[in-house]
Amino acid sequence: MRQAMGSWTAISCSCCQMDSIQTLAVIQLRPNIKPEAKQWLMALLEAPATIGGPHILVHPGEDNEGHILLLSATECLLLQATEHLGYAKMDCHGFMRTFCYSSRTNFLHSDKRELFLSLSEQQFLLKYVVENLKVQAETYIPGYPDCILYPGQHVVHLLQKLKIVVKFYPLHDKPRLDSLKTRWYAQLNLAPQPIDAICSYFGESVAFYFDFLGYFTVSLMSMMLLSYFCAFFQDSLDKYVVFALFNILWSTITMEFWKRHSCVQAYFWGTLQWKSYLKPCRVQFRGTLTKNAITGKWELYYPPWKRVLRVLFVTLPIVCLFLGLTVDGMLIFLYWEKWAQDQYHKSNQFFATIMLYLPSVIHTFFMEILNALYKKTAAALTEWENHKHESTFQNYLTVKVLLFRFLNCFGLLFYITFYLQDVHLLKKRLSSLLIVSQTINQVNEFLLPYLQQKLKVGFKSQVGTNPFIDEVVSDGDLPSFSGLFDDYMELFVQFGYVSLFSCVYPFTAALLILNNITEIRTDAFKLCQVFQKPFPEAADSIGIWQVAFEMLGYFSVITNCFLISISPEVQAFCEEYEVGPESFLLYMLGAECEVFQLIKNDFIQANCGCLQKGEFEL
Template sequence: MGSWTAIRCQCCVMPTIQTLAVMRLRESIKPETKKWLISVLETPANPGGAQILVHPGEDDEDDILLLSATECLLLQATERLGLAKADHNKSITTFSYKNKNHFLNSDKINIFLTLAEQQFLLKYEVENLKILQETCLPGYPKYRLYPGQHIVHFLQKWGIIVKFYPIHDKEKLNNLQKRWYKEISLAPQPIETVRAYFGEPIALYFSFLGFFTLSLIAMVLLSYIPAFLQDSSDKYIIFAVFNVLWSTVTLELWKRHSATKAYFWGTLNLKSYIKLPRAEFWGTLIKSPITGRLEPHYPHWKRKMRICFVTVPSVCIFLGLAVDGMNMYLYWETWIKKWYETNPSNMAALGLYLPSICYTLFMEMLNSAYMRVATALTEYENHRLESSFQNHLTIKVLVFRFINCFGLLFYITFCLQDLQLLRKRLSSLLIVSQVISQFKESLLPYLKQRLKLDPVWVKKGKVDTYPFIDEVVSEGDMFSYPGLFDDYMELLVQFGYVSLFSSVYPLTAALLILNNITEIRTDAFKLCQIFQKPFSYPEANIGIWQTAFETLGFLSVITNCFLVAISPEIQAVCKKYEVGPEKILLYMLAAEHILIILKLFLAFAIPDKPAWLHLKVMQMEYRSQEAFKKMPRQDIFN
């Protein structure tokens, strides 16, 4: 069996080397290709290498590489990416390698950097490895690399590198699982431990899930207020106003909460790092006017043509299917009501819920099919950066999910004005959709994983005798983590149900709390046991999802004002005092404008950052400016 790369830096000599990530190569990869890749990865940075610690697996003919990094490399990468860390004064400051002794625990790498950070920094260094001289890929002369091209990116594109993934630390994982979901307790989630192990994006998601669930308790308590009211018409007004204020306060307080988290995590003012092209991006190789190197180029006008003539029509077709589904549901609902009136019985009463259940199933199937189509369409558009790809995919899915999930509810509210049907539809969505979601997200992947063949690595007719290698390869055989898109989308839909329509169905918040308590544990379980450990990346907030939640918050003003206006109790009061439809409309518009102004006032009155945090950020920026002034001139321009 081979050995790790020799450590050249004496200050980085370690008694044991922890494997951070694994590269799975093409089966039966040629030995000269593997040796060349190892040499490039472990070559010092000055000659153009990555200075990564590499272990060749069992021998030079195996299709696996174990990767790690020295302490110096990780600290230098921390400085390059602008991560902030606590200094000896316990202030969060942008890390400086030259002044590393000024930072807490900088001499203890496993305390100074979390496992997720170490794995991300390793990934960053590996993916930024560039070729210096034009060369053919050893063992595969048909593949040619040109100066400035990212080596790993093209090896992944050509199928030489099949998988590149971080690996678990079993001891840390077991401790996390025990605290997170195995023990039944009322203790809060171990968000700091989750962040240390899985990184900021996943920690922010679970933190937001817990924050949102906790905020729903206020909605549940509010549902008991009508029992103490003599006038039942007041309950609609109270619920409507509270919904509008609740959505605003919840999102503004979350901004403060996430900003505080990001400050202590050192990602609040993170400078942007160079983002590589997606492995799937393709184009004609031309000389870049910026770098002067050969880089793939795809014209913007071609991408726009694909969006206009392929993407937009395809999305419209699915929107048409969603509208057709609504029409079929409404037709079936009307028909079965008439049938029940002529044939009243217990069985017929149960049949009243059949259209709603079937339509919910149709929605879930259409959502699933559209997600695959939207992903394929976004791939077809050929976006260069992963951020651009994710933004276009998010917009496509948000538009469709909004129509598919809320379109019928809006139609029932504004066109049919049938509050009884609206309650019935909401109850079906909250129960059937959540059951389907839990099955699809957790139980189904678990069953698929259990039914897969034994992942122990069998090769050339014999089982490997190296347990650690077997374990590492087994992790690579697990399903790739699908990301947080569907999880955030589910929360967005929940937020919409609560903020838009819960004034007519107060049980909404209670049902969502029960669902989310389970959701936290099932999401944690699938992350720890079902999927590969994902690479993390620095993150300060939930990004575009914050905007999506705030948009629903503004829509809730219109919906709640209209629901108040059409409620039977309010209609009875208006009839009693001879208030006509025109005046009701004027009162509704006036209330809507007042609530929007109130929302804007609350958003302005609640700062995005606490006062102490704002002061800390200003201090950090001042120290960074002073450090920049003291830098030698040659260091500034290097």
């Protein structure tokens, strides 16, 4: 989406002169925006660097309503932001080093913007500059005399809160997007995902998700092969012992290999040691405008003790209420399951056979509905708690949802495993969860977005006199991308099923592989065509989810060791050698901890060896 200079901001820097400018992002103002307010915002954005301005390139948009601003940036502005955020780039000797603007000639392709900075990096850096545009002196918004801005306030953030800025979003590059779609999901093949191309277009955060999704799917191949090998055993529980031992090693080695792989990716993407920039407070944050006694700047303040009271006396009881509903659902399932078993044994009719599987199916639907209701409730509660920064908001929301999902998805399975010790019921419950939940997810992940896309194409408005602006507005009319939280949560549940309980249902891995092959394409389709392009976010790993997956690895040690200890073969062995089942379980846990620690030490030594050789040193 390149345009001739035309109405763009004049470029004062001689080294940044260009024949055409690529639009990187769009600010959409309210439809009835006062012309003087629009001109004031444009003047703030394009203020030259000589007077402390950001010197962002701005185009008035020239749409029919007059409420579109097109944004871009000069090469110097992007390079200075690259240094400020601590990105690493390849120098002329082929080493990744932290970029320095004053010595930019020592870095490869630093004079060629398109080669030096990917589209995602340019849009991320532009967003950083725009978000950090601050008011230098107390003023008011022209045309809105009641809207006063104080020194140090973030301009775009405040305009979003006042609903003067309605949307702020990046633009798609249609030729690059079409090329990426062809390589990514448009062709029906099993070729590896173009992770580097995804990173260049959507940013490191999205690339890490799809990289982990593909890595997790490939890692399941070994478990699927073992399940087919175990199928040749007689119909007894001896294969569960083999599979449980494999699960323990698999869950540990998989995450250790992933940590090393993610470090390598972050190194070559230049984010291994990047600095997390200070973000303004959330648009939804509410508080009293006060003057900071230390910095002397005006800022919103909300007493922390009020937030603590809200968490203790409102959030906590509601979370406990949902946890109680989860437990009630488990008890009803167990009661109904016992009744269905009794009916099946009394009468072997077709209706009794259907009733035998009905409790598991209905309870799975109940779980999915409760998950959806709780997710909305948790988001509303976290919003009401009034957290100042987006990172804090996401952390509190993640903890709430993780706690509930862990109990809702795994609580009944743990009860069947440790209390009832019913391997056959555990197998039946796990198979029902996988089949029903994956079917529901596929409908939500593929069928609904596909129908939504078809309806959007069918009702597409007529093209106006300016096709470029019409395309810009069309991109903004798409629904906002909700983030990767739900996608990671789905992987978290999958990882729990396969690492904790798959020894009783070895075909878990095969079902998940089939689901994830489809998942990759449906997620890619939604990201490219259904939603607005999200602003790229720099990342050096999958973040807090790494800890969540590793915690499941620790739980898998306990669960699989216990399943081994209750198998008939092990119990017969204990009776023969007069060893108590509890003692055998303790021996298993102790031996597994030793093996677990040895594996981690080996990986740590291997990583240290790579660092000593300079493979990852910036």
